[in-house]
Amino acid sequence: xxxxxxxxxxxxxxxxxxxxxxxxxxxxxxxSRRIDAVMPQGQLLAYLEGLRDEIALRADRTTRQMMLRLRxxxxxxxxxxxxxxxxxMDEDVAVYGARSIDISGSPELxxxxxxxxxxxAQLRESGDQ
Amino acid sequence: xxxxxPDAKDRISTIxxxxxxxxxxxxxxxxxxxxxxxxxxxxVLTHVLEMLRTQEGYDVTLVGGDKVRLKSSPGPIxxxxxxxxxxxxxxxxxxxxxDVEFMTLSSSLRSGAVPGPGDxxxxxxxxxxxxxxxxxxxxxxxxxxxxxxxxxxxDMMRAALGVRRELSFLTEPAPTxxxxxxxxxxxxxxxxxxxxxxNDPGVAKYDEAGKVFGVDFIYETM
Numbered sequence: 001x002x003x004x005x006x007x008x009x010x011x012x013x014x015x016x017x018x019x020x021x022x023x024x025x026x027x028x029x030x031x032s033r034r035i036d037a038v039m040p041q042g043q044l045l046a047y048l049e050g051l052r053d054e055i056a057l058r059a060d061r062t063t064r065q066m067m068l069r070l071r072x073x074x075x076x077x078x079x080x081x082x083x084x085x086x087x088x089m090d091e092d093v094a095v096y097g098a099r100s101i102d103i104s105g106s107p108e109l110x111x112x113x114x115x116x117x118x119x120x121a122q123l124r125e126s127g128d129q
Numbered sequence: 130x131x132x133x134x135p136d137a138k139d140r141i142s143t144i145x146x147x148x149x150x151x152x153x154x155x156x157x158x159x160x161x162x163x164x165x166x167x168x169x170x171x172x173v174l175t176h177v178l179e180m181l182r183t184q185e186g187y188d189v190t191l192v193g194g195d196k197v198r199l200k201s202s203p204g205p206i207x208x209x210x211x212x213x214x215x216x217x218x219x220x221x222x223x224x225x226x227x228d229v230e231f232m233t234l235s236s237s238l239r240s241g242a243v244p245g246p247g248d249x250x251x252x253x254x255x256x257x258x259x260x261x262x263x264x265x266x267x268x269x270x271x272x273x274x275x276x277x278x279x280x281x282x283x284d285m286m287r288a289a290l291g292v293r294r295e296l297s298f299l300t301e302p303a304p305t306x307x308x309x310x311x312x313x314x315x316x317x318x319x320x321x322x323x324x325x326x327x328n329d330p331g332v333a334k335y336d337e338a339g340k341v342f343g344v345d346f347i348y349e350t351m
Contacts, residue, residue: 012141013141020145028280029279036331057168066172072182073190073191073213074190075191081196084198086164086199086201087199087201092201096201111147112144112151123137
């Protein structure tokens with residue numbers, strides 16, 4: 001792929017992210033130091049890596065690794081820790097529509113992260129050709 | 130086989146469709162945005178606890194529940210909330226709290242003033258001496274950790290420097306309560322350790338400048 005095509009692909013993926021209601025994520029990825037590469041290929045790869053990291057936060061693999069770390073810690077009753085939750089404070093309930101959110105990863109997103117990693121690797125190689 | 134532009138677009142569309150299918154509705158997206166930040170906070174929390182356990186020799190116990198409970202908004206310490214207790218031979222006990230506000234150095238310099246919103250700031254992960262209540266004073270903070278997921282922007286560095294200013298004065302390096310991790314000394318009095326974690330590799334570019342004032346900028350990815 002040419003640098004021009006990498007630039008077109010970056011605009012394509014940015015538009016796709018924004019069209020999913022994630023303009024906040026697009027702005028964050030573009031505004032951060034991630035996207036300080038000069039050439040379009042580097043900018044595209046940095047953007048996709050940031051997108052992958054965001055998706056990975058909701059993946060099952062991440063939750064599993066956190067629970068592995070917590071396995072060595074016990075409660076006062078010497079029981080294992082059962083999970084991680086986010087308590088929604090009174091002032092936020094109307095926004096989120098819930099009192100508590102269980103942080104559990106999605107197995108479907110494990111494969112999304114895997115697919116994205118594979119694509120990133122291929123795009124990196126494509127620039128070398 | 131070389132990847133073509135149409136192929137790459139197709140694969141990106143497929144990947145984002147799968148992501149959207151899991152993320153769901155606009156309210157789910159809002160929740161998803163908040164949850165991603167909280168997952169990263171939980172990720173860093175488990176890292177910090179693991180390091181304190183394995184590198185510093187603390188015995189770590191979850192007190193007040195059987196689940197780790199993060200909060201959607203910060204506030205004072207609520208002792209009915211689940212938190213972690215740290216114990217080490219012949220050392221005073223410590224506690225690890227999340228999403229807690231501390232009272233600033235500037236507020237302590239204006240003793241007697243009614244606290245306003247500029248007199249306390251949130252820290253995502255806070256280590257204080259066992260038994261702390263309400264909003265701990267700046268001189269009670271032993272370790273403060275901020276967690277920034279996805280994109281690290283320069284204003285986040287400026288905010289961290291402001292929090293550092295409200296925790297301590299700049300001094301010659303002084304011993305912390307820790308043997309080696311995260312730091313044995315810090316150029317601050319009181320000698321609290323303050324670190325900013327991000328999964329954006331760009332965060333490391335701020336570390337050299339941050340270290341002058343005792344702020345560590347650390348890249349920690351999943």
